[in-house]
Amino acid sequence: MTDPVTTPRGPARKAVNPRSAARLAAVQALYQLDMDPTARARQIVTEFKAHRLGREVDGQVYARADEDFFGDLVEGAHERRAEIDAHIAPALDKRWPLHRLERLMACILRAATYELAIRADVPRKVVINEYLNVAHAFYSDKEPRFINGVLETVADAVRGGDG
Numbered sequence: 001m002t003d004p005v006t007t008p009r010g011p012a013r014k015a016v017n018p019r020s021a022a023r024l025a026a027v028q029a030l031y032q033l034d035m036d037p038t039a040r041a042r043q044i045v046t047e048f049k050a051h052r053l054g055r056e057v058d059g060q061v062y063a064r065a066d067e068d069f070f071g072d073l074v075e076g077a078h079e080r081r082a083e084i085d086a087h088i089a090p091a092l093d094k095r096w097p098l099h100r101l102e103r104l105m106a107c108i109l110r111a112a113t114y115e116l117a118i119r120a121d122v123p124r125k126v127v128i129n130e131y132l133n134v135a136h137a138f139y140s141d142k143e144p145r146f147i148n149g150v151l152e153t154v155a156d157a158v159r160g161g162d163g
Contacts, residue, residue, distance in 0.1 A: 021063035026073035030107040041078040077114035091153035
């Protein structure tokens with residue numbers, strides 16, 4: 001699998017929006033936190049800022065990210081996980097509760113739901129589109145469609161018709 005943070009799709013390299021890079025890195029950081037229950041969000045954020053964001057790691061150059069936005073996404077989504085999960089749960093089929101989803105998919109949903117529920121300064125359409133792009137970095141067509149459906153349902157619940 002190619003590294004979605006560092007390997008652009010398509011023939012030409014495009015500049016990556018710092019907030020887009022922050023979202024992708026936040027999903028990776030949330031995944032790392034999910035894999036290591038003893039880790040602390042602030043510790044992971046500090047490690048990413050010092051050693052990954054905008055830097056070369058193992059020959060790959062990570063995109064420059066909005067570090068403050070990245071920190072808010074990771075720490076906010078991690079600290080408010082129970083609240084965020086409560087927003088996601090009703091959007092899922094009863095046969096597929098959140099704990100049955102792949103960890104990565106759950107991390108994408110949590111980061112996006114944090115933005116939808118808490119970051120009212122970011123338009124709904126922007127949040128959904130950005131996390132669909134994140135989903136496409138890791139998955140083929142089926143999973144991003146699923147994520148889109150869940151996020152639309154969550155957005156309806158937490159923001160109503162807000163665009």
